Amino acid sequence: MSAARNLQKALRPLARQVASPAVQRRTFVAAAGAVRAAAVSRAAAPVAKQQTRGVKTIDFAGHKEDVYERADWPVEKLQDYFKNDTLALIGYGSQGHGQGLNLRDNGINVIIGVRKDGKSWKDAIQDGWVPGKNLFEVDEAISKGTIIMNLLSDAAQSETWPHIKPQITKGKTLYFSHGFSPVFKDLTKVEVPTDVDVILCAPKGSGRTVRSLFKEGRGINSSFAVYQDVTGKAKEKAIAMGVAIGSGYLYETTFEKEVYSDLYGERGCLMGGIHGMFLAQYEVLRERGHSPSEAFNETVEEATQSLYPLIGAYGMDWMFDACSTTARRGAIDWTPKFKDALKPVFNNLYDSVKDGSETKRSLEYNSQPDYREKYEKELEEIRNLEIWRAGKAVRALRPENTK
Ligand SMILES: NC(=O)c1ccc[n+]([C@@H]2O[C@H](COP(=O)([O-])OP(=O)(O)OC[C@H]3O[C@@H](n4cnc5c(N)ncnc54)[C@H](OP(=O)(O)O)[C@@H]3O)[C@@H](O)[C@H]2O)c1
Numbered sequence: 001m002s003a004a005r006n007l008q009k010a011l012r013p014l015a016r017q018v019a020s021p022a023v024q025r026r027t028f029v030a031a032a033g034a035v036r037a038a039a040v041s042r043a044a045a046p047v048a049k050q051q052t053r054g055v056k057t058i059d060f061a062g063h064k065e066d067v068y069e070r071a072d073w074p075v076e077k078l079q080d081y082f083k084n085d086t087l088a089l090i091g092y093g094s095q096g097h098g099q100g101l102n103l104r105d106n107g108i109n110v111i112i113g114v115r116k117d118g119k120s121w122k123d124a125i126q127d128g129w130v131p132g133k134n135l136f137e138v139d140e141a142i143s144k145g146t147i148i149m150n151l152l153s154d155a156a157q158s159e160t161w162p163h164i165k166p167q168i169t170k171g172k173t174l175y176f177s178h179g180f181s182p183v184f185k186d187l188t189k190v191e192v193p194t195d196v197d198v199i200l201c202a203p204k205g206s207g208r209t210v211r212s213l214f215k216e217g218r219g220i221n222s223s224f225a226v227y228q229d230v231t232g233k234a235k236e237k238a239i240a241m242g243v244a245i246g247s248g249y250l251y252e253t254t255f256e257k258e259v260y261s262d263l264y265g266e267r268g269c270l271m272g273g274i275h276g277m278f279l280a281q282y283e284v285l286r287e288r289g290h291s292p293s294e295a296f297n298e299t300v301e302e303a304t305q306s307l308y309p310l311i312g313a314y315g316m317d318w319m320f321d322a323c324s325t326t327a328r329r330g331a332i333d334w335t336p337k338f339k340d341a342l343k344p345v346f347n348n349l350y351d352s353v354k355d356g357s358e359t360k361r362s363l364e365y366n367s368q369p370d371y372r373e374k375y376e377k378e379l380e381e382i383r384n385l386e387i388w389r390a391g392k393a394v395r396a397l398r399p400e401n402t403k
Contacts, residue, residue, distance in 0.1 A: 068242070090148065095177050098206075149175040194228070200226075201224045
Protein backbone atom coordinates (compact mmCIF):
# COMPACT_ATOMS: atom_id res chain seq x y z
CA MET A 1 0.00 0.00 0.00
CA SER A 2 1.93 2.99 -1.27
CA ALA A 3 -0.43 5.45 0.36
CA ALA A 4 1.06 5.01 3.75
CA ARG A 5 4.70 5.15 2.73
CA ASN A 6 5.26 8.86 3.12
CA LEU A 7 3.38 8.66 6.33
CA GLN A 8 5.59 5.82 7.41
CA LYS A 9 8.63 8.04 7.11
CA ALA A 10 7.00 10.74 9.15
CA LEU A 11 5.99 8.21 11.76
CA ARG A 12 9.42 6.85 12.56
CA PRO A 13 9.81 8.98 15.67
CA LEU A 14 6.47 7.67 16.93
CA ALA A 15 7.47 4.10 16.21
CA ARG A 16 10.66 4.62 18.15
CA GLN A 17 8.72 6.06 21.06
CA VAL A 18 6.37 3.10 21.08
CA ALA A 19 9.30 0.69 21.01
CA SER A 20 11.00 2.34 23.96
CA PRO A 21 9.62 1.00 27.26
CA ALA A 22 11.21 3.85 29.19
CA VAL A 23 9.19 6.54 27.44
CA GLN A 24 6.61 8.36 29.54
CA ARG A 25 3.13 8.79 28.16
CA ARG A 26 3.56 12.55 27.99
CA THR A 27 6.49 12.11 25.66
CA PHE A 28 4.57 9.58 23.58
CA VAL A 29 1.64 11.92 23.17
CA ALA A 30 3.92 14.80 22.29
CA ALA A 31 5.71 12.68 19.71
CA ALA A 32 2.44 11.54 18.29
CA GLY A 33 1.32 15.14 18.09
CA ALA A 34 4.41 16.09 16.10
CA VAL A 35 3.85 13.18 13.76
CA ARG A 36 0.24 14.15 13.36
CA ALA A 37 1.13 17.68 12.36
CA ALA A 38 3.72 16.46 9.89
CA ALA A 39 1.73 13.66 8.39
CA VAL A 40 -1.85 14.77 8.13
CA SER A 41 -3.61 18.03 8.39
CA ARG A 42 -7.19 16.99 7.74
CA ALA A 43 -8.02 14.89 10.80
CA ALA A 44 -8.41 16.64 14.11
CA ALA A 45 -6.98 14.04 16.50
CA PRO A 46 -8.64 13.60 19.87
CA VAL A 47 -6.74 15.37 22.62
CA ALA A 48 -5.24 12.99 25.18
CA LYS A 49 -6.67 14.26 28.46
CA GLN A 50 -4.99 13.88 31.80
CA GLN A 51 -7.56 11.98 33.88
CA THR A 52 -8.64 13.43 37.19
CA ARG A 53 -7.97 10.90 39.92
CA GLY A 54 -10.56 8.98 41.93
CA VAL A 55 -13.05 6.10 41.44
CA LYS A 56 -15.10 7.09 38.48
CA THR A 57 -18.01 5.95 36.42
CA ILE A 58 -16.96 5.95 32.81
CA ASP A 59 -19.26 5.76 29.84
CA PHE A 60 -17.77 3.10 27.56
CA ALA A 61 -19.70 3.55 24.32
CA GLY A 62 -23.02 3.89 26.16
CA HIS A 63 -22.25 1.34 28.91
CA LYS A 64 -21.49 2.86 32.27
CA GLU A 65 -18.88 1.09 34.39
CA ASP A 66 -17.08 1.93 37.60
CA VAL A 67 -13.34 2.01 37.16
CA TYR A 68 -11.09 1.79 40.19
CA GLU A 69 -7.66 3.32 40.30
CA ARG A 70 -4.56 3.44 42.33
CA ALA A 71 -4.90 7.11 43.28
CA ASP A 72 -7.53 5.99 45.80
CA TRP A 73 -4.92 3.71 47.34
CA PRO A 74 -1.83 5.73 48.16
CA VAL A 75 1.02 3.56 49.33
CA GLU A 76 0.51 4.46 53.03
CA LYS A 77 -3.13 3.33 52.80
CA LEU A 78 -2.05 0.08 51.11
CA GLN A 79 0.54 -0.59 53.77
CA ASP A 80 -2.02 0.08 56.50
CA TYR A 81 -4.62 -2.13 54.79
CA PHE A 82 -2.22 -5.09 54.59
CA LYS A 83 -0.40 -4.43 57.87
CA ASN A 84 -1.58 -7.68 59.44
CA ASP A 85 -1.10 -9.76 56.31
CA THR A 86 1.65 -11.88 54.86
CA LEU A 87 1.22 -12.31 51.13
CA ALA A 88 2.55 -15.74 50.10
CA LEU A 89 3.20 -15.59 46.39
CA ILE A 90 3.48 -19.13 45.02
CA GLY A 91 5.32 -19.48 41.69
CA TYR A 92 7.85 -17.08 40.27
CA GLY A 93 7.26 -17.03 36.52
CA SER A 94 6.48 -13.90 34.53
CA GLN A 95 3.64 -12.75 36.83
CA GLY A 96 5.33 -13.84 40.04
CA HIS A 97 8.35 -11.73 39.15
CA GLY A 98 6.36 -8.59 38.22
CA GLN A 99 3.76 -8.77 40.98
CA GLY A 100 6.23 -9.85 43.65
CA LEU A 101 8.74 -7.07 43.02
CA ASN A 102 6.00 -4.43 42.84
CA LEU A 103 4.53 -5.63 46.16
CA ARG A 104 7.97 -5.52 47.73
CA ASP A 105 8.62 -2.00 46.42
CA ASN A 106 5.22 -0.94 47.76
CA GLY A 107 6.37 -1.98 51.23
CA ILE A 108 3.92 -4.89 51.55
CA ASN A 109 4.96 -7.96 53.54
CA VAL A 110 5.38 -10.47 50.71
CA ILE A 111 7.18 -13.80 50.63
CA ILE A 112 7.85 -16.13 47.70
CA GLY A 113 7.15 -19.87 47.64
CA VAL A 114 8.76 -22.00 44.90
CA ARG A 115 10.44 -25.37 44.37
CA LYS A 116 13.87 -25.40 45.96
CA ASP A 117 16.71 -25.07 43.45
CA GLY A 118 14.37 -24.91 40.43
CA LYS A 119 14.65 -22.17 37.83
CA SER A 120 12.28 -19.92 39.76
CA TRP A 121 14.24 -20.35 43.00
CA LYS A 122 17.37 -19.15 41.22
CA ASP A 123 15.52 -16.31 39.48
CA ALA A 124 14.10 -15.17 42.83
CA ILE A 125 17.55 -15.09 44.43
CA GLN A 126 18.79 -13.05 41.46
CA ASP A 127 15.99 -10.58 42.19
CA GLY A 128 17.11 -10.20 45.79
CA TRP A 129 14.74 -12.58 47.59
CA VAL A 130 16.57 -14.22 50.48
CA PRO A 131 16.14 -17.93 51.39
CA GLY A 132 14.75 -18.29 54.92
CA LYS A 133 13.77 -14.59 55.06
CA ASN A 134 11.33 -14.00 52.23
CA LEU A 135 11.98 -17.00 49.97
CA PHE A 136 10.70 -20.42 51.00
CA GLU A 137 9.57 -23.73 49.60
CA VAL A 138 5.91 -23.74 48.62
CA ASP A 139 4.46 -25.43 51.74
CA GLU A 140 6.39 -23.26 54.16
CA ALA A 141 5.36 -20.07 52.35
CA ILE A 142 1.69 -21.11 52.41
CA SER A 143 1.88 -21.90 56.12
CA LYS A 144 3.22 -18.38 56.81
CA GLY A 145 0.81 -16.60 54.46
CA THR A 146 -2.60 -15.06 55.08
CA ILE A 147 -3.18 -14.22 51.42
CA ILE A 148 -2.11 -17.07 49.13
CA MET A 149 -1.34 -15.85 45.62
CA ASN A 150 -1.44 -18.87 43.34
CA LEU A 151 0.80 -17.83 40.46
CA LEU A 152 1.95 -21.28 39.42
CA SER A 153 1.45 -22.08 35.76
CA ASP A 154 -2.19 -22.99 35.12
CA ALA A 155 -1.27 -26.63 34.50
CA ALA A 156 0.77 -26.71 37.73
CA GLN A 157 -2.14 -25.22 39.70
CA SER A 158 -4.20 -28.23 38.73
CA GLU A 159 -1.39 -30.72 39.31
CA THR A 160 -0.49 -29.43 42.77
CA TRP A 161 -4.02 -28.69 44.02
CA PRO A 162 -4.60 -31.95 45.95
CA HIS A 163 -1.51 -31.07 47.97
CA ILE A 164 -2.17 -27.33 48.31
CA LYS A 165 -5.90 -27.31 49.03
CA PRO A 166 -5.71 -28.63 52.63
CA GLN A 167 -3.29 -25.81 53.44
CA ILE A 168 -5.74 -23.06 52.42
CA THR A 169 -7.39 -22.93 55.82
CA LYS A 170 -10.17 -20.74 57.18
CA GLY A 171 -9.13 -17.11 57.53
CA LYS A 172 -6.75 -17.16 54.58
CA THR A 173 -7.56 -15.56 51.22
CA LEU A 174 -6.97 -17.33 47.91
CA TYR A 175 -5.85 -15.13 45.03
CA PHE A 176 -5.46 -15.95 41.32
CA SER A 177 -4.44 -14.00 38.24
CA HIS A 178 -6.61 -16.06 35.91
CA GLY A 179 -10.07 -17.58 36.28
CA PHE A 180 -8.82 -20.79 34.62
CA SER A 181 -8.46 -23.12 37.62
CA PRO A 182 -11.71 -22.50 39.52
CA VAL A 183 -13.93 -21.88 36.48
CA PHE A 184 -12.93 -25.10 34.73
CA LYS A 185 -12.92 -27.06 37.97
CA ASP A 186 -14.43 -30.14 36.31
CA LEU A 187 -11.22 -30.40 34.32
CA THR A 188 -8.65 -28.81 36.64
CA LYS A 189 -10.09 -30.35 39.84
CA VAL A 190 -9.46 -27.03 41.59
CA GLU A 191 -12.45 -27.01 43.93
CA VAL A 192 -11.83 -24.07 46.25
CA PRO A 193 -12.43 -24.40 50.01
CA THR A 194 -15.84 -22.95 50.92
CA ASP A 195 -14.64 -20.93 53.93
CA VAL A 196 -12.15 -18.52 52.34
CA ASP A 197 -12.40 -15.42 50.17
CA VAL A 198 -11.41 -16.19 46.58
CA ILE A 199 -10.38 -13.21 44.47
CA LEU A 200 -8.68 -12.45 41.19
CA CYS A 201 -6.58 -9.70 39.72
CA ALA A 202 -5.54 -10.32 36.12
CA PRO A 203 -3.11 -7.84 34.60
CA LYS A 204 -3.81 -7.27 30.91
CA GLY A 205 -0.29 -8.01 29.81
CA SER A 206 2.90 -9.86 30.51
CA GLY A 207 4.40 -9.84 34.00
CA ARG A 208 7.38 -8.04 32.48
CA THR A 209 5.05 -5.15 31.58
CA VAL A 210 3.48 -5.27 35.05
CA ARG A 211 6.95 -4.48 36.33
CA SER A 212 8.10 -1.97 33.68
CA LEU A 213 4.91 0.13 33.82
CA PHE A 214 5.11 0.19 37.63
CA LYS A 215 8.69 1.41 37.44
CA GLU A 216 7.64 4.12 34.98
CA GLY A 217 5.07 5.28 37.54
CA ARG A 218 2.13 4.37 35.32
CA GLY A 219 0.56 0.98 36.09
CA ILE A 220 -0.99 -1.70 33.93
CA ASN A 221 -4.72 -2.10 33.28
CA SER A 222 -6.09 -5.13 35.14
CA SER A 223 -9.40 -6.80 35.67
CA PHE A 224 -10.50 -7.95 39.10
CA ALA A 225 -13.22 -10.29 40.32
CA VAL A 226 -14.64 -12.04 43.34
CA TYR A 227 -15.42 -15.75 43.16
CA GLN A 228 -16.34 -16.26 46.78
CA ASP A 229 -16.93 -13.65 49.48
CA VAL A 230 -17.07 -15.08 52.99
CA THR A 231 -15.87 -12.00 54.86
CA GLY A 232 -17.99 -9.41 53.04
CA LYS A 233 -14.74 -7.62 52.20
CA ALA A 234 -13.56 -9.62 49.22
CA LYS A 235 -14.23 -6.91 46.64
CA GLU A 236 -12.31 -4.24 48.55
CA LYS A 237 -9.48 -6.72 49.10
CA ALA A 238 -9.34 -7.57 45.38
CA ILE A 239 -9.08 -3.88 44.47
CA ALA A 240 -6.39 -3.27 47.09
CA MET A 241 -4.47 -6.30 45.85
CA GLY A 242 -4.79 -5.05 42.29
CA VAL A 243 -3.26 -1.71 43.20
CA ALA A 244 -0.58 -3.30 45.40
CA ILE A 245 0.67 -5.53 42.56
CA GLY A 246 1.03 -2.50 40.28
CA SER A 247 -2.25 -1.88 38.47
CA GLY A 248 -3.13 1.64 37.38
CA TYR A 249 -6.78 1.07 36.50
CA LEU A 250 -8.97 -1.86 37.57
CA TYR A 251 -12.04 -3.07 35.68
CA GLU A 252 -14.57 -5.31 37.43
CA THR A 253 -15.44 -8.67 35.90
CA THR A 254 -16.30 -12.22 36.93
CA PHE A 255 -13.98 -15.22 36.98
CA GLU A 256 -15.96 -16.73 34.08
CA LYS A 257 -15.83 -13.64 31.89
CA GLU A 258 -12.14 -13.10 32.62
CA VAL A 259 -11.16 -16.60 31.58
CA TYR A 260 -13.44 -16.77 28.54
CA SER A 261 -12.30 -13.41 27.18
CA ASP A 262 -8.64 -14.07 27.92
CA LEU A 263 -8.44 -17.52 26.30
CA TYR A 264 -10.48 -16.21 23.36
CA GLY A 265 -8.43 -13.03 22.85
CA GLU A 266 -5.02 -14.67 22.94
CA ARG A 267 -6.11 -17.31 20.44
CA GLY A 268 -7.68 -14.58 18.28
CA CYS A 269 -6.56 -11.03 17.51
CA LEU A 270 -3.82 -10.89 20.12
CA MET A 271 -1.75 -13.82 18.91
CA GLY A 272 -3.17 -16.78 16.95
CA GLY A 273 -5.53 -14.90 14.66
CA ILE A 274 -3.07 -12.19 13.79
CA HIS A 275 -0.39 -14.74 12.99
CA GLY A 276 -2.79 -16.65 10.74
CA MET A 277 -3.73 -13.45 8.92
CA PHE A 278 -0.08 -12.42 8.43
CA LEU A 279 0.74 -15.88 7.03
CA ALA A 280 -2.23 -15.94 4.65
CA GLN A 281 -1.48 -12.48 3.23
CA TYR A 282 2.25 -13.19 2.93
CA GLU A 283 1.79 -16.54 1.21
CA VAL A 284 -0.56 -15.11 -1.41
CA LEU A 285 1.90 -12.33 -2.19
CA ARG A 286 4.74 -14.84 -2.55
CA GLU A 287 2.63 -17.19 -4.71
CA ARG A 288 1.82 -14.21 -6.95
CA GLY A 289 5.47 -13.43 -7.59
CA HIS A 290 6.33 -10.80 -4.96
CA SER A 291 9.73 -10.90 -3.27
CA PRO A 292 10.08 -11.84 0.41
CA SER A 293 11.04 -8.29 1.37
CA GLU A 294 8.07 -6.79 -0.45
CA ALA A 295 5.69 -9.36 1.02
CA PHE A 296 7.07 -8.81 4.52
CA ASN A 297 7.09 -5.02 4.35
CA GLU A 298 3.52 -4.96 3.04
CA THR A 299 2.26 -7.44 5.63
CA VAL A 300 4.12 -6.96 8.91
CA GLU A 301 6.56 -4.08 8.86
CA GLU A 302 4.15 -1.39 7.75
CA ALA A 303 1.52 -2.74 10.13
CA THR A 304 3.65 -2.82 13.25
CA GLN A 305 5.87 0.18 12.54
CA SER A 306 3.42 2.59 11.00
CA LEU A 307 -0.28 1.82 11.15
CA TYR A 308 -0.97 -0.22 14.31
CA PRO A 309 0.66 2.38 16.59
CA LEU A 310 -1.80 4.91 15.14
CA ILE A 311 -4.74 2.64 15.97
CA GLY A 312 -3.36 2.32 19.49
CA ALA A 313 -2.94 6.05 19.91
CA TYR A 314 -6.09 7.39 18.22
CA GLY A 315 -8.37 4.63 16.93
CA MET A 316 -9.17 2.96 13.62
CA ASP A 317 -10.98 5.89 11.98
CA TRP A 318 -8.01 8.15 12.63
CA MET A 319 -5.60 5.65 11.10
CA PHE A 320 -7.84 5.30 8.02
CA ASP A 321 -8.03 9.07 7.77
CA ALA A 322 -4.24 9.31 7.93
CA CYS A 323 -3.93 7.19 4.76
CA SER A 324 -4.71 8.02 1.13
CA THR A 325 -8.24 8.12 -0.24
CA THR A 326 -7.32 5.10 -2.40
CA ALA A 327 -6.21 3.07 0.60
CA ARG A 328 -9.16 4.22 2.66
CA ARG A 329 -11.71 3.28 -0.06
CA GLY A 330 -10.29 -0.25 -0.27
CA ALA A 331 -10.01 -0.73 3.48
CA ILE A 332 -13.59 0.35 4.10
CA ASP A 333 -14.88 -1.89 1.27
CA TRP A 334 -12.94 -4.97 2.35
CA THR A 335 -13.62 -4.76 6.09
CA PRO A 336 -17.06 -6.46 5.92
CA LYS A 337 -15.71 -9.24 3.69
CA PHE A 338 -13.03 -10.11 6.23
CA LYS A 339 -15.47 -9.73 9.10
CA ASP A 340 -18.03 -12.05 7.48
CA ALA A 341 -15.36 -14.64 6.67
CA LEU A 342 -13.82 -14.54 10.13
CA LYS A 343 -16.83 -14.23 12.41
CA PRO A 344 -17.76 -17.92 12.16
CA VAL A 345 -14.17 -18.80 13.10
CA PHE A 346 -14.40 -16.53 16.13
CA ASN A 347 -17.71 -18.11 17.11
CA ASN A 348 -16.13 -21.58 16.87
CA LEU A 349 -13.27 -20.35 18.98
CA TYR A 350 -15.58 -18.93 21.67
CA ASP A 351 -17.49 -22.24 21.77
CA SER A 352 -14.24 -24.13 22.09
CA VAL A 353 -13.21 -21.89 25.01
CA LYS A 354 -16.57 -22.04 26.77
CA ASP A 355 -17.08 -25.80 26.51
CA GLY A 356 -13.64 -26.41 28.03
CA SER A 357 -11.96 -27.83 24.90
CA GLU A 358 -9.20 -25.20 25.03
CA THR A 359 -8.65 -25.83 28.73
CA LYS A 360 -8.50 -29.59 28.20
CA ARG A 361 -5.96 -29.19 25.41
CA SER A 362 -3.86 -26.76 27.45
CA LEU A 363 -3.86 -28.98 30.55
CA GLU A 364 -3.01 -32.12 28.60
CA TYR A 365 -0.23 -30.48 26.64
CA ASN A 366 1.30 -28.36 29.38
CA SER A 367 1.32 -31.19 31.92
CA GLN A 368 3.67 -33.30 29.81
CA PRO A 369 7.14 -33.46 31.31
CA ASP A 370 8.73 -32.44 28.01
CA TYR A 371 6.30 -29.60 27.18
CA ARG A 372 9.06 -26.97 27.22
CA GLU A 373 11.14 -28.88 24.64
CA LYS A 374 8.07 -29.44 22.47
CA TYR A 375 7.23 -25.73 22.52
CA GLU A 376 10.79 -24.88 21.62
CA LYS A 377 10.55 -27.15 18.59
CA GLU A 378 7.36 -25.37 17.45
CA LEU A 379 8.88 -21.94 18.03
CA GLU A 380 11.92 -23.01 16.02
CA GLU A 381 9.60 -23.94 13.15
CA ILE A 382 7.96 -20.50 13.33
CA ARG A 383 11.36 -18.80 13.54
CA ASN A 384 12.38 -20.62 10.36
CA LEU A 385 9.34 -19.69 8.30
CA GLU A 386 10.35 -17.57 5.36
CA ILE A 387 8.21 -14.64 6.54
CA TRP A 388 10.03 -14.39 9.86
CA ARG A 389 13.45 -14.94 8.34
CA ALA A 390 12.68 -12.11 5.93
CA GLY A 391 11.53 -10.06 8.91
CA LYS A 392 14.80 -10.59 10.69
CA ALA A 393 16.65 -9.21 7.67
CA VAL A 394 14.29 -6.22 7.44
CA ARG A 395 14.70 -5.42 11.14
CA ALA A 396 18.48 -5.63 10.83
CA LEU A 397 18.34 -2.60 8.51
CA ARG A 398 16.72 -0.35 11.08
CA PRO A 399 19.04 2.48 12.12
CA GLU A 400 19.19 1.28 15.71
CA ASN A 401 20.40 -2.12 14.46
CA THR A 402 22.99 -0.91 11.98
CA LYS A 403 25.21 1.03 14.39
N1 LIG B 1 2.26 -14.59 31.71
C1 LIG B 1 1.27 -13.73 31.48
O1 LIG B 1 1.38 -12.90 30.59
C2 LIG B 1 0.02 -13.74 32.33
C3 LIG B 1 -0.83 -12.64 32.26
C4 LIG B 1 -1.93 -12.59 33.09
C5 LIG B 1 -2.19 -13.66 33.93
N2 LIG B 1 -1.37 -14.77 33.95
C6 LIG B 1 -1.67 -15.87 34.87
O2 LIG B 1 -0.75 -15.80 35.97
C7 LIG B 1 -0.51 -17.12 36.46
C8 LIG B 1 1.00 -17.39 36.42
O3 LIG B 1 1.44 -17.33 35.08
P1 LIG B 1 2.97 -17.08 34.69
O4 LIG B 1 3.00 -16.92 33.20
O5 LIG B 1 3.57 -16.05 35.57
O6 LIG B 1 3.61 -18.44 35.16
P2 LIG B 1 4.26 -19.61 34.36
O7 LIG B 1 5.52 -19.09 33.77
O8 LIG B 1 3.27 -20.29 33.50
O9 LIG B 1 4.54 -20.54 35.65
C9 LIG B 1 5.76 -20.71 36.15
C10 LIG B 1 5.79 -21.07 37.62
O10 LIG B 1 5.12 -22.30 37.87
C11 LIG B 1 6.05 -23.14 38.59
N3 LIG B 1 5.74 -24.55 38.36
C12 LIG B 1 5.51 -25.16 37.17
N4 LIG B 1 5.22 -26.46 37.38
C13 LIG B 1 5.28 -26.66 38.71
C14 LIG B 1 5.06 -27.77 39.58
N5 LIG B 1 4.71 -28.96 39.09
N6 LIG B 1 5.21 -27.60 40.91
C15 LIG B 1 5.57 -26.39 41.43
N7 LIG B 1 5.77 -25.30 40.66
C16 LIG B 1 5.63 -25.44 39.34
C17 LIG B 1 7.42 -22.75 38.03
O11 LIG B 1 8.43 -23.14 38.93
P3 LIG B 1 9.83 -23.77 38.44
O12 LIG B 1 10.66 -22.65 37.91
O13 LIG B 1 10.36 -24.38 39.68
O14 LIG B 1 9.49 -24.77 37.35
C18 LIG B 1 7.24 -21.23 37.97
O15 LIG B 1 7.49 -20.64 39.22
C19 LIG B 1 -1.30 -18.08 35.55
O16 LIG B 1 -2.55 -18.31 36.17
C20 LIG B 1 -1.49 -17.27 34.28
O17 LIG B 1 -2.61 -17.64 33.52
C21 LIG B 1 -0.25 -14.81 33.19
